[in-house]
Each structure stands twice: as C-alpha cells, then as structure tokens.
Amino acid sequence: MLAYATRRVLATIPVILIVALFVFSLLYIAPGDPAAIIAGDQATPDDVERIRASLGLDRPFVIRFVDWLWSVLQGDLGNSIFTNLPVSHMIQQRIEPTLSLMALTLTLSLSFAIPMGVIAAWKHGTWIDRLVMMTAVFGFSTPVFVIGYLLAFVFALKLDWLPVQGFTSISHGLLPFLRNLILPAVALGLVYMALIARITRATMLDVLSQDYVRTAKAKGVGQRGILFLHALKNAAVPIVTIVGIGFAALIGGAVVTESVFAIPGLGRLTVDAILRRDYPVIQGVVLLFSCVYVVVNLIVDLLYTLFDPRIRY
C-alpha cells in the first residue's frame, strides 16, 4: 500500500512539471513578442519595454523557466499587470466562493447521481431506467450556462424563491449561503451528475450479474444490502474514476457558472483576466486548477486500494 502510494505520488511530479512548462511557455508559443502581447493593443513603447525588462526576456528560456518555477514553488506567482497585486494574493481573495461552489456541487452530484444510477440498474429496462438515462443524455447536452439561466429564470425570477445572483459567505449563516449557492451548484452539477449516473448504472449492471450477487441473494441478503453493500462496493472503482475525470468539467463549468450567477470567485477572476489580457493571473489560475485536477485524480488512484485491495501495482 505504502509503496503503491509513494509510486503514485512520485508519478504525478513529471505531469505537474509538464503542465508548469506548458503554462509558462504559453506566452512564447504565440506568434509575436510576448511583451507586446502582455502589454496589449493600447500600450506605449515604454510599457512594452518595461514589461520586457520585468519578464527578463534577454535571458535563455530554460533559465527563465527554472527561475519562474522556483518562485512558484515558494508561492510567488508574479504580479498582476493590471492591478499590480501579487497573483497569489488575488487568488486567495477569490478562492472561497469557488471552493464552496465546488464542494456543494460535488456533494449534490454524488448524493443524487449514485442512487439514480443504482436504481436505474436495479430497475433495468423499466421506465425508471429509461427516465434516468434520458435525463442523463439531456444533462450531457445542455451547456452549463443554459441550465443556469433556465434555473435562475424559473426559481429566482418567476417563482421568486431564491436570489437571482450573488454569493454569501458561509460565515453569515448556512441558510443564506445555501440559498445563494443552490442554483449555481445544480446548474454546474447536472453534467457531472449525468456522467456519474451513467457510469454507475453501467457498472452496477455488470456487477449485478456476477455469481456472488446471486449467492448473496440465495443466502437471503435483502435487496438494499445487495445493492448498496455487495454491488456498489464492487462497482466503486469505475465510479470514482469518472468522478476524478469529470472534475475537469466541474472546473471548466465553474468559470462559466460564476459569470452567470455573478459569484466573485476564481472563475470571474479568470474571465476578467482574459478580457484585460492579464497574463500572470491567467497563468496562475490555470496552473492552480490543473494542479487541483491532478491531485484529485491522485486521490482517486489512492482510493482504488481502499475499494479494491487487489490493486497493488
């Protein structure tokens, strides 16, 4: 177990290094002068010169990369070109709403999608199964912001049950926090739910046809016991895999959802940074989100051993 964990942790280091190299070199892949790109269209030659000096463009690429990586490891992501504040500081200010949104979305998605998938597999071929599968296909196909507007239109504008936009920190109480965040979380979670429900149903169908399920049935284990103890545990590996892979959709969707619901989080920071071409901020956010994605999938890999002790490679 420990050897496996160590190997998995070590294996993520090259991946993160490649991501870092990519994020760093983004500026240099683009045609043209990186200093001019950062400075934007309205920059004076002085601005370009100043940025060129601050980037250290006169030094070799590898040395600049190592320098940059070293300061990133120390938590220094550079300064925003627009506000001149440290990027790490800007990220800290904006991280709470995004974390809250993702945590709520993850909780909602898992607690709805897995039972839905289990029930669909149990009632395989019936209208319940078909309903779940149809909902999943629709959930797949509707972009996050479309669902977001639809939900906001129905529940906030027409029915007036929930606030249209905004964010309230959990420190102001759980209810206001949830009232603001429930619509964004449902909108963001629909794609994720569809993914998880589909894979849950598929693997449960596989597992339910196994011999040990029949044995469990024969020795009198109840329906619920079979579904949630025997079968679900054995179906867990593909499910946690898709939870990990689908996390990318969650991150991408969060950027858009925050725009729709005016949530002042990292997604809004990203969108603002793009519109201002604030490149250090974009680099910082992309690097952070990618590392989160890599770490989530590392956790998934480690969970495998918990669900399936046979995995030892």
Place this chain on the structure above:
Amino acid sequence: MSATSIEPGSFTEAPRLPDVLPPAKERGKIMGFVHRHPTIVIGGALVGIMVLIALLAPLLGTKDPTALAPSRRTREPSATYWFGTDMLGRDVYSRVLYGSQVSLLVGFSVAAIAAVVGTALGLVAGFMRGVDAVVMRFMDGLMSIPPILLAIALMALTRASVKNVIIAISIAEFPRVCRLVRGVVLSLREQPYVEAAIASGTRTHVIIWKHILPNTLAPLMVQATFICASAMIAEATLSFIGAGTPPIIPSWGNIMAEGRALWQVKPYIVFFPAIFLSITVLAVNLLGDGLRDALDPRLAKRL
C-alpha cells in the same frame, strides 16, 4: 454403412432451396434500421436539419443578421420578428439561424482536426517505442489542464477569430484521440495477424494502412462525434465569456453574451440561441451514443 459413403448413382443435384429469408423490401430495410438504431436516426435527422438550416440560412426568411435598427430595439417575439429583436434592433431569428453556421463549422472542424492529428500522433506513439514515452507524458500533461481552461488560455494569447477558436479547441481535444488510437494500436500489435505481418517483413506503413487504421475507425468515429459535441459547447462557452468568436460574427455564444445584460427583462434573447445550441448538441450526442452502440455491441450492453 458409414455415414460418409455415398453410392455413385445416388448423387443428384441438391434441390434448390426456397429462399428462407426473402430479400427485405427497401421500406422494410429502412424501418428495420430505424427500429434497431432509433438514436442514430433521431440524432442524424436532427443534425441533418441543423446542417440544412446553416446552409440555407439566407433563404429562410432571414434579414441581414448584423443590420442595426435603433428604432426597433428589444421588440418581443411577434409575427414580424419571430424571435424578437436585441438591444441594437437586430433580428434575433436571423442571428440565431446564421449562428448555426459558426457552431457547426467549429464542431465539425475541431472533430476532423482532432481526429487526424490525434490519430497520427497515436500511431507514432503506438509504433515507435522510443517516442511513446515522450509523446504520452506530453499528452498526460495536456490532459491535466481542464480543456475549457486550456482553450481560454490559448484564446487569451491570440486575436479573436473563428480560425483561432477552432485551433484552440482542437489543441484541447486532440490528446484524447491520441490516447485512444495509441491504446488500439498497442492491443492490435499483439494480434496474431499483425505479428504475422511484421514477421513476414511487411513494411510498417502497409501494416498501418491495411491492418491498423481500419480497426481504429469505429472507436475513432464515435470519439469524433463526442468531440464535435463538446467543441460546440466550448465555442459557445468561449464566446459567452468574451474569449471566442469576434462579437461582430453572430454565434450562439455571442448572442447569449449580448443578451445577458438584459436577460431578466428580455429573456428571449438568451433563450432562443440556448435552445438551438442544446438541441444541436443533444442531436450530436444521440448520434454518438447510437454509433457506439451499433459499432461496439460489447459497450452497448454496458452503457
């Protein structure tokens, strides 16, 4: 008497058997296909309709989608303005119809580019052991960046144009194809007929062309369909947050981005492109689901 011995004289021509399965009539064939693969038919038909709408947009009662008419701003949907007008007086119906051109162009182009580039790299990785590790680590790195975020970062570097949107989304999507093709190649290499071909000295490009490529076609088609769907969502997303198609070109994402400021009072500006986008993506996804079920019965049982 042994069962195999036949007396010389008894050897007569076998009676012509009646056709047990008479050739199905054309209509029966079509209905049979519809019955067996309803998702392919529904998805395919919807995609076909969307393609027709995109191609025939100028003929479908549309006006110039960029024509401004300040005196007729934000009209509700009516007989003259089927989908209403936006805050600059432009006809939303015309804009939505012309918007389908951008969406489909981006979807199909990204699917094609990602399929070709991904297949080429996947074949290289699968066949050249030395290159494999390098290419796949690079793909792992690319795939660790959430696709939308990668496309956003790339778009932030370049000028907004449909071409750049296509390139950015293709870069975000092709590693998935590369990994898929490499996987197929690695499993095919173990197959006796490929080993036999290698052992008998068949040249590599012949093996790739005759033995490997035909076998990657089915999973590749399914993957390309799903990439087409996610590329259309990605284009709309990029345009929606202002990092995609230039605002002057009517695309569904752009129409929604412009309608956003007014959506609480004039929700129709946002909802018409949203409905079109969702239906198109749904159609492509249905087609992909259907193709997967038809081409890979093993997966069909599972998903």
